[in-house]
Amino acid sequence: MAFLPKSISSVWTVSQHAECEQPMLRRLDVQIILLLSLILTTMISVFGWRIASRQSDLYVRTMAENARVLSATHAANAAHLLVVNEFAGLEEQMLEVARLPNILSINVMEMDGTVLCDLARPSLKAEPKLSYRRDKVAVPSRRDAIMLQENGRLVSWTPILAGKPLGWLKITFSLRAVEEMRESIWENILLMGTLWIVVGIGLMYLVLKPPLQAIRELSFFARDLNRHKGRQVNVARGAMEIDLLTDALNHASAELQAAEERLDAERERLSVTIRSIGEGVLACDREGRVMLMNRAAEVLTGWDATEAFGQPFDKVFRVADENTGEPITVPLQRIVEAGRAIEFVAHALLVARDGARRNIADSGAPIINAQGESIGVVIVFRDETEWLQAERARLELEGQLRQSQKMEAIGHLAGGIAHDFNNILTAIMGYSSMLIEMAGVDEQRRSVAEKILHASERASSLTRGLLAFSRKQKMEMQTVDLNAIIRNLEQMLRRIIGEDIDLKTDLAEGALLINADVSQIEQVMLNLVTNARDAMASGGLLSIVTLQTMMDASSREFEGTLPVTGSFALLCISDSGIGMDEATVQRIFEPFFTTKRTGKGTGLGLSIVHGIIQQHGGLIRVYSNEGIGTTFKIYLPLVADGEAVTAAVEDTPARGGNERILLVEDETEVRQVLKLMLQKGGYHVVEASDGDEAWELLQKDHTGIRLVVSDLIMPRMTGKELLDRIREHLPAIRVLFISGYTFDVIQYKGILEGEVDLLMKPFTANRFLTRVREALDR
Structure with missing residues (x-):
């Protein structure tokens, strides 16, 4: 290959000379000859x-094989001489x-690289010389x-082995003979190739000259044919293709005039049609064959005109129904017969050539x-695809906005009443729990007090559920047994549904151990x-029913919305009531949606249920x-194996x-009910109506005071400000906060920072x- 550029330099010289003649390169005969030269050269x-x-x-392979045999033979001889220490014979x-x-x-070395014999010659014609160096x-x-x-x-490299x-x-061999052979082959081939090219x-x-001359004459005639319609051309006949081309050009000259007249009329008709329509246009004849398309039609259908x-x-x-996908x-025939414009199916789908589908309006x-x-x-x-997508997106956003507004309204409602309602419930629950203790053996009074306490606890649970639903209440999560919750509620449920409904x-x-807020699950x-009771009026x-089940993200029940995978507790609540249609099922969890008549339902019950289950990491489905x-x-994640389980115990x-x-x-x-609770427990109580009054009392006399029970948010000085002063000046006194405000209000005001002891209202005296x-005692 080293000799290739030198041997073909004459060919490239010819090519470079031809490039200097720019007009010559545009001639077909020159191009064919140059291409032939390039092909032959290649x-x-x-x-x-x-x-x-x-x-x-x-x-090279032959030399390598000979070298391998030669090396193996003399390695064996060298082994014999090394064994008998015959170094002179080895050399x-x-x-x-x-x-x-x-x-x-040739080099003979020990295993560590020490040279025993070193023979070399500077060239193949020189005599080998022995070197006595003994380096490694x-x-x-x-x-x-x-x-x-x-x-x-x-x-x-051949190992010398003797056991x-x-x-x-x-042994190092020269490959000069290979290079000499390669050069000889190139010289012979290039010499013959040059002769073939010439x-x-x-x-x-000689072959191309006559037909190419005829082609040039015909090309001049074709170029001027539009200006000289009807003229005939005569060239030297010979090749069949040249004769056919000549006849075709003469025939085209005769037909051009008539064709041009027809095209003028057709162009006018099509021009009028295109100018009349500013959108996608597709025209066909009476037989339904496409005759015309504008650019917009090409883009939408995927067809070139x-x-x-x-x-x-x-x-x-191709048009398909948007809902069914049917063609x-x-x-067309009805349009022709009607003789007037007709609007087609609204929002049909146009199926493009590549399968893409677009919503269109057509006529x-x-x-x-x-x-x-x-x-x-x-x-x-x-x-109309983008317009419809924008319209659907607008409707979806409007729905989300309405849903968000409902959630916000619920949040404002719950947050607005939570503080006052919790204070009222604290008083009711406090007094009723003390009444239970004071009833003693009077079962009738005890029963009445217990019902008051139970009703207030239900009211508290309802408030907490509403706050949890609107994300304003922190839930008290603990590991509990779902079956135990149901057993504890069973008697109450039987009273709720009445005697005409059978509970199984x-x-x-x-x-079934789950991590849950018991009151929220209740x-x-x-x-x-x-709701089931209301659906079974007769x-x-x-x-x-409860059971344990394994679910993953591909499970049919979850439809790809599963928050976690693994073991779940499944709670099924079924009734034999009037049921619901599909439209009602789709809206059943919407806030304020209800099928009950006015005054019988708020539309919040199932929304609260849905929100509580979501906050527990579960899912709810309705059939x-x-x-x-x-x-x-209802699917609730089970507590994983090995986790600590907190058993529910009676107060x-x-x-x-x-x-x-x-x-x-x-x-x-x-304050009055809390004072009674503390005095009932044997404590000595000092009262204060706000933080300022409390701090003044502590400054005057804090002797014996070991604990401050304080509301968290109060006028003038807040509980947090009181806590900061106590920690700074009276660190031995402990503080227990109580509050009826929601957690989001407390966090928004930045009142709680760090670790504090907080009890949320309402609560019983015992708690x-x-x-x-x-x-x-802490």
Whole structure:
């Protein structure tokens, strides 16, 4: 390959000379000759390279095989001489080997690289010389024979073995003979190739000259044909193709005049049609063959106007029903017969050539000629995909906005009444819990007090559910048994549904441990059971079933909305009531949506249920059939194996004390009931109506005061400000906060920072005293 540029330099010189003649390069005969020269040159080069490469590779492989045999033979001889320590004989033997053709050097080394014999010659014609150097050289890490080709040489490494490795024999062979052979092959091939190129170019020129001259004359005639219609051309006849071309041009000259007249009339008609329509236009004749398309029609259908010309109309303009996807046939014949424009199906789908679907609005009108005859149909259509998408997005955003406004209204309502309502409930629950203790053995009074307490607890749960639904209340999560919650509620549920409804429970064996707020789960069950009761006005069957199930994101029940995967507790509440239609099921969890008559429902019950289940990391599904009944399925994640489980225990009486406690509360009714609770527990109570008054009392006399029970948000000085002063000046006094405000209000005001002891209103006397005792003992 090294000789290729030098040998073909004459060809490139010719090409460069031709490039100087710019007009010559545009002649077909010159281009054909240059192309032929390039092809022949390329073929000869490739052929020469292939022959030279194959011969060279064959020669190298042969030399390598001979070298391998030679090295193995003399390595065995060297092993014998090394065993008997005959180093003089080793040098004499290696010297004879070094005189062989193509050998440049021979080295015998020990295993560590110490040179025992070093023979080399500067050229193949020189006599090998023995060197007596005894330095070390690098030897291969392997222990088998190695053959390397590097820097135009072939290097053979052969281990010297005599039962064990004794050393290495390295023989270096020259590959100069390979280069000489390659050069000889190139010279012979290029010499023959040059002769072939010269002969081929000469023959090609003689063959091409007459027909190319005729083609040039015909091209001049064709160029001027539009200006000289009807003129005939005569050239030297010979080649069949030239004769056919001549006849065709003469015939075209005769037909051009008539064709031009027809085209002028057609152009005028089509121009009028296109100018009349500003959108996608597709015209066809009476037989339904496409005759015309504008650019907009090409873009929408995916058809090029040239390709579509003459194609069946239904093949180019494919329309499908938006809802069913079924093809729609455009009534071309009806348009022709009607003789007037017709609007087609609203928001149909246009199926483009590539399968893309677009919403379109289309209409058709007949094409009327000057004689008043319908000669075809023009279809006008426009792409409404983006408009429809924008309209759907607008409607969806409006729905989301309405939903957000409802949620915001619920949040404002819940947050607005929470503080006052919780204070009222605190008083009711406090007094009723103390009445229970004061009733003693009077079962009738105890029963009345317990019902008051139970009603107030339900009211508290309802408030907490509403706040949880609107994300304004922090839930008190703990590990509980779902079956135990149901068993504790069963008697209450039976009282709620009445005697005409049969309640059946089928609970899973063993505990179903979930991480939940007990009061919120109870609220869910009360809401669902109450709805089931209302759906069975004439009585029926209410069933509550629990079981354990495994679910993942691909499960049919979850439809790709599963928040977590794994084991779930499944709670099914089914009734045999009137059921619901599909439209009602779709809206059942919307805030303020209700099917009950005015005054019988707020539309918040199921919205609260949905929000509570979501906050527990679960899902709720509803299935209903009119006249058959409704089933609610609730999925709640089970507590993972190995997690600590907190068992639910009944409240035990709180342990009292005789410590001195400062009570700070701005609501008089709440302060009075809290004072009674503390005194009932044996504590000595000092009262304050706000933070300023409390701090003044502490400054005057804080002797014996071990605990401050304070409302969190008060006029003038807040509970947090009071806490900061106590921590700074009276660090031995502990503080227990109480509050009826929602967590979002507390966080928004930035009142709670760091760790504080907080008890949320409302609460029972027993729970209040328990937290007081815990704060004192901590």
